[in-house]
Amino acid sequence: MVDATNAALANVPPDRVRLHVCWGSYEGPHTHDVELEPLLPHLYRAHAGALVLSMANPRHAHAHEHRVLARNPPPREWRVIAGVIDTTTNYVEHPEVVAERIERAVTALGDPHRVLAGTDCGFATSAGFGDVAEEIVWEKPRSLRAGADLATKRLLG
16 A cells, blocks of 8 residues: 555655545444554655544544654654544534643654644545534634644743
């Protein structure tokens, strides 16, 4: 998979490529998701500049994912786009929760300039399956922004 992706992206500058690692954006148990750690050596071979990780859904929000990143950091020129908003629920994350998730990712990588805040996946990747109410879809990015502002103030002053 990585070789085919690299071939397809041969003429695209790596800093323009974000590699999304997805365990599926469906509302379900995710008890059979592959662990992140054995995937990382393969993912880090990709012709990319950032890794987009789901880190907000209940199955992948635990500190283990962050410890895995700390033990296996991405290439120095890469960034991590940490999913800090779960797109499968109608719960709106509190900005403090968002800020804490960002700060955990920064602690794992050791550099706030290498972390961007994002969502786990999109809000409509499976039309008609596990819908999030439209008004909530607009509230979640507001919370993401407020949480990113909190984290930025705490991390960068």
